[in-house]
Amino acid sequence: MDPDLSDEDSVVDLSFEAESPLAPLAELLERLPSCDWLLQGDGQQIFFPPSEAPGRPQEPRCWSSFLEHRVPVVTEEVAREALLSFVNSKCCYGSAAAGNLIIQELKPQTLCRYRLETFSESRISEWTFQPFTSHSVDGPHRGASPRLWDIKVQVPPMFQEDTRKFQVPHSSLVKARCPSCSGAKRRARQPRRCQLCSGSGRRRCSTCSGRGSKTCATCKGEKKLLHFIQLVIVWKNSLFEFVTEHQLDCPAELLAKAKGENLFKDENTMVYPIVDFPLREISLASQRGIAEHSAALGSRARVLQQRQTIELIPLTEVHYWYQGKTSVYYVYGTDHKVYVVDYPERYCCGCTII
Numbered sequence: 001m002d003p004d005l006s007d008e009d010s011v012v013d014l015s016f017e018a019e020s021p022l023a024p025l026a027e028l029l030e031r032l033p034s035c036d037w038l039l040q041g042d043g044q045q046i047f048f049p050p051s052e053a054p055g056r057p058q059e060p061r062c063w064s065s066f067l068e069h070r071v072p073v074v075t076e077e078v079a080r081e082a083l084l085s086f087v088n089s090k091c092c093y094g095s096a097a098a099g100n101l102i103i104q105e106l107k108p109q110t111l112c113r114y115r116l117e118t119f120s121e122s123r124i125s126e127w128t129f130q131p132f133t134s135h136s137v138d139g140p141h142r143g144a145s146p147r148l149w150d151i152k153v154q155v156p157p158m159f160q161e162d163t164r165k166f167q168v169p170h171s172s173l174v175k176a177r178c179p180s181c182s183g184a185k186r187r188a189r190q191p192r193r194c195q196l197c198s199g200s201g202r203r204r205c206s207t208c209s210g211r212g213s214k215t216c217a218t219c220k221g222e223k224k225l226l227h228f229i230q231l232v233i234v235w236k237n238s239l240f241e242f243v244t245e246h247q248l249d250c251p252a253e254l255l256a257k258a259k260g261e262n263l264f265k266d267e268n269t270m271v272y273p274i275v276d277f278p279l280r281e282i283s284l285a286s287q288r289g290i291a292e293h294s295a296a297l298g299s300r301a302r303v304l305q306q307r308q309t310i311e312l313i314p315l316t317e318v319h320y321w322y323q324g325k326t327s328v329y330y331v332y333g334t335d336h337k338v339y340v341v342d343y344p345e346r347y348c349c350g351c352t353i354i
Contacts, residue, residue, distance in 0.1 A: 063278055071110060071261050074316040074331050076103050082331045083318075086338035087345075094345035101322040101344075109246055111313040113260055114282050116240040116271075116289040119159045120301035123148050124232045125168065129175075132224035138172045145170045148231055149302075155235070158305045162235045171229035178225055181216035235304075238297065240289035244281055248317050250330040250339050258333035260311030267307040274308070282310060 074082075080103065087093040125148055145168050156162040215221045243255050274286040286308060297303060316331045322344050329340035 061276065063276065071312050071314045071334065074106065074108060074314065074336070076106065078336065079103060079106060079316065079318045079331050082336040082338050083329060083340070085336075086340070087343070092347045093343055094347065097322055097343065097345035101320045103318060103320050104326070105319040107248075107317040107319070109248065109315045109317075111246055111255060111315055112244045112263070112279055112282055113256070113258075113311045113313050114242045114274075114285045114289070115309050115311070116286070116293065117159055117307045118238045118240075118293040118297060118303055119305045119307075120236055120238065120297050120303050121155070122234050122236070122301040124234070125229050126232060127227060128230045129225045129227045131218075131220040131222040132174050132226040133222055137174055137226065138167075138170055138228075139174075140170055142170050145229070151231060153233060155304065159237045159307065160235070161237050164233050166231045166233070168229040168231050173227045175225040175227055178216060178219035178223055181219065181223075236301070238293055240285075240292060242282070242285035242289070243313065244279060246315065248315060248330065249328075250315060250317075250332055254337070254339055255313055255315065255332060258313050258337065259335045260313040261334050262309060263312050264310040265307070266309075267305065269305060270303065271306040271308050274310075277310070 080098065083098045084095060087095050087098045148168070151166065151168070153164065153166065219225055241256050243252060271290065273290050274283050277283045277286075289308075290306075293303075293306075313332065314334060318329050318331060320327060320329070325344065327342050327344070329338060329343075331338055
């Protein structure tokens with residue numbers, strides 16, 4: 001007989017595993033004082049942050065100095081070096097064509113990329129539990145639990161996403177019996193025949209060591225559960241991007257990730273839409289991005305910081321001739337990345353290298 005089992009201990013069937021008891025019984029909840037942030041039946045609830053007054057609107061800007069800014073022009077030499085560097089980084093592209101092709105024409109464009117980042121904090125509460133090990137219980141007898149937005153935590157660096165979990169003070173409750181093992185701390189063996197020994201009992205079970213029962217996975221043999229409200233804080237960086245239109249065949253997803261030269265940066269607790277930029281589509285993108293983030297986060301999260309930038313993205317279409325055929329490739333970004341589809345010296349099939 002298992003010495004860990006007393007006469008008062010009982011065993012239950014192991015043919016099923018009970019669901020994890022995430023929420024305590026209703027009678028236990030009655031011990032908590034009434035608060036407007038308590039859970040309401042679904043086991044999880046999102047809490048709205050306190051509203052904050054917006055800051056002062058931005059002053060009108062003079063964009064004349066910004067318009068004088070120009071990114072370096074891609075020359076024929078730069079275009080060839082960019083292609084050679086790109087080809088040398090690929091195992092199935094030969095470098096002879098890049099070195100010998102004749103560049104016929106360069107068609108440069110400068111695009112504008114608008115980017116809005118909104119760093120926000122949201123708070124969710126949920127019931128959770130852990131085995132009760134007879135330590136002191138931080139329950140309602142020690143005082144009322146604070147409101148979730150009143151709990152002070154260390155905020156991570158701005159625009160760096162993170163998720164952390166905290167136990168809400170004074171929210172702990174002890175459940176007298178574990179529902180998975182009915183307080184027996186062990187689960188009984190299956191009534192059906194053992195698959196390892198075919199019912200002979202001569203092969204020791206690696207799970208129960210031949211005792212016929214195993215430690216309850218829910219309470220870890222402690223017989224009782226400690227329930228408490230867990231605060232889950234999520235710091236998220238929401239991103240809105242827009243790149244001005246162009247007539248070239250370079251994929252938009254590459255230009256969205258391209259390295260650009262900073263033209264304008266505005267960072268504050270709350271930024272305001274750009275309304276007077278010479279390119280109207282950038283002003284409209286700023287208004288649309290801020291409106292979208294406000295609608296998505298306004299009632300569900302606290303905005304901690306916003307940052308909007310305008311960058312110049314150089315894009316050059318390179319027309320070249322090689323072995324009687326003409327084609328194009330693209331040099332984009334301030335670090336001269338290359339996009340090419342029909343490279344003439346290719347050693348394997350099906351490679352479109354970006």
